Amino acid sequence: MLVMQLRYMFSVLLFLQGVTSENVLIWFAEGSHWINLKSVIEELIERGHNVTVAVHSSSPYVNYSEPHPFTFEVFEVPFAREEFRDILDDFVEFSIYEKPHNLLDVVGLRLREIVAAGTEFNRQTCDGVIKNRKLLQKLKAAKFKVLLSDPISPCGDLLAMKLGIPFIFTLRFSLGSSMERYCGQLPAPPSYVPVVMSGFSDKMTFTERLKNILYMHLCSVVNDWIWHGWDVYYSEVLGKPTTFCETMGKAEIWLIRTYWDFEFPRPLLPNFVFVGGLHCRPAKPLSQELEEFVQSSGEHGIVIFSLGSLVKNLTAEKANMIAEALGEIPQKVVWSYAGEQPKTLASNTMLYKWLPQNDLLGHPKTRVFITHGGTNGIYEAIYHGVPMIGIPLFADQPDNMAHMKAKGAAVVLSFVTLNKHDLVNAINTVINDTSYKENVLKLSQIQRDQPMSPLERAVFWIEFVMRHGGAQHLRPEAHSLSWYQYHCLDVIAFLFICLVIILFVLKKCCMFCCRKCRGTRVKKNKTE
CATH class of the missing domain: 3.40.50.2000 (Glycogen Phosphorylase B;)
Incomplete structure (x- = not known):
């Protein structure tokens, strides 16, 4: 309060x-x-x-x-x-x-x-x-x-x-x-x-x-x-x-x-x-159709899958593999996908061309977010405390997911080598290993604990x-400043020249003293 x-x-x-x-x-x-x-x-x-x-x-x-x-x-x-x-x-x-x-x-x-x-x-x-x-x-x-x-x-x-x-x-x-x-x-x-x-x-x-x-x-x-x-x-x-x-x-x-x-x-x-x-906001109520589907998941909850707004389609082979993997988990899946419906699509998966992603991530039944690693989606997941599975595609996405992996809030998979076994294992790991949920909740607390x-x-x-x-x-x-001024290269060069001059003078002084001492000894020996 x-x-x-x-x-x-x-x-x-x-x-x-x-x-x-x-x-x-x-x-x-x-x-x-x-x-x-x-x-x-x-x-x-x-x-x-x-x-x-x-x-x-x-x-x-x-x-x-x-x-x-x-x-x-x-x-x-x-x-x-x-x-x-x-x-x-x-x-x-x-x-x-x-x-x-x-x-x-x-x-x-x-x-x-x-x-x-x-x-x-x-x-x-x-x-x-x-x-x-x-x-x-x-x-x-x-x-x-x-x-x-x-x-x-x-x-x-x-x-x-x-x-x-x-x-x-x-x-x-x-x-x-x-x-x-x-x-x-x-x-x-x-x-x-x-x-x-x-x-x-x-x-x-x-x-x-x-x-x-x-x-x-x-x-x-x-x-x-x-x-x-x-x-x-x-x-x-x-x-x-x-x-x-x-x-x-x-x-x-x-x-x-x-x-x-x-x-x-x-x-x-x-x-x-x-x-x-x-851009993060508290979750709004879902549409009746979507809410009914989410509630039908029971204690298992739901998985949200989205590869972002720029990826409109996947190859049939890749889409069928993903759909088959999603069909093997006990959770219900909400998949943002505008391409042709995969032949292996299971009854636990619903396809939508557009999703109220923020509202779904804020739903208490959401267990994991499978994402391409865009900054907006990651921050919505952090805000609502949802652990992630990253399938980065391009630009900053691999780097974004590397950050989440280092902070213990995500598992990262390669889109190129992605297979059914890896995807199913990743989902089960993130859901069943409570450390992922705990770590993302810590990030969520940091995100929310600001003076404004x-x-x-x-x-x-x-x-x-x-x-x-x-x-x-x-x-x-x-x-x-120029680049050499910014890195103090002109100062370093000046100090180096000064050092060289000092060493040169010292060397000359030492040589002069040595010659004087040597000349004095020779003169003394001749006198003796």
Whole structure:
């Protein structure tokens, strides 16, 4: 009760601080990234702010045609929605079935082709707003106080620079954390901070530390290749020499969508704020049909199975194998699957094209969550205290599940080598071994035991930037240092030169003294 009262008081104080209605501009993002942005948008509107979302006309996930409590500013792009969706589908299909097994595979020719195509779409999207003078004038006239952007969709920072307003990033990760490290100057000692997508924990062996350093530099090389074209583009738009990373580094606040229940302890900067789980909500009642199915599970409970919104289909062989495995467990199964119904589907399994995932995870009969390892799903499982079985597919998912495995809250399986025996064993292990439930409940307690909710914290910092016109006092001076100054290489070189000079002088002095002593002895011997 005391905790609830404190949270209420914080909410009242935050509301009073942010009571002035301001104009907020959102740079769109796709897929699960849009889910996080929508949570922030809804809270901003609840606090009385006017929100405008800039989105291109071919967005496959942002439905701007339906009524919303916020304004959409739609701009045209020279490609169709189907073309953009094909690029996303190519990336997903490549990642699942051609399967880059580790970071060394990201330089493969096929992936480079996909990345190059995606970059071209992103550049055309930027052109759609940056080179649209009428739209820029309209946005300037709106006098926005801040822009919120997910850097997974480039150009938000560039738009903010053109409009002359401060901007904030919200992100889960970048390849090898390169954006955070090089653009945000976030310290990341490779001795105990695992590179994103390495799959390592903070307790690394010598070999893992060696690989971690190599991965870090490999990611830097890959990002340099990706960013090079953006450096030229950003310089042209801003009319002065600049770089993609330099512009990103001007972000006032970085809202990182994880928290200490997920992350391993590591150094942070004052303008980096953890807001993991900002989309999590208490569970709502299920539909009558779904509730009846869940209740029919009896004491065994239910298993929730979802591979995310991007995976619409599986091969018939893989789908039949999974359905057969699920039919061998005593629990009822709710499976989010839009593909053709598997021939081996058992009576204990129900297929749904869409699931109220958060509400199911919050149901008392839920025993385990089989997931692809997306951050949103993991945080919903943590919030509701549900242990997991991870079948990661691509991007940050293997790394996410490596974190949950290290914290004792999940069993991880390989999608490529997945078979019926492994899946059944994993389900039985997670359900029957109480340590998994105990560990995820500990993470849930950590997630909930905060002075303000992650969503309140995210909105607080957005309003803070609006109230103060930025947060420059939180940005480290590292942004104005060159790479050799940042690593003190100039100081080390100076001290080394000083040391060499001192040693040289000492050597000369010693040689002089030796010659004097030798000359004195020779003169004395001659005299004798």
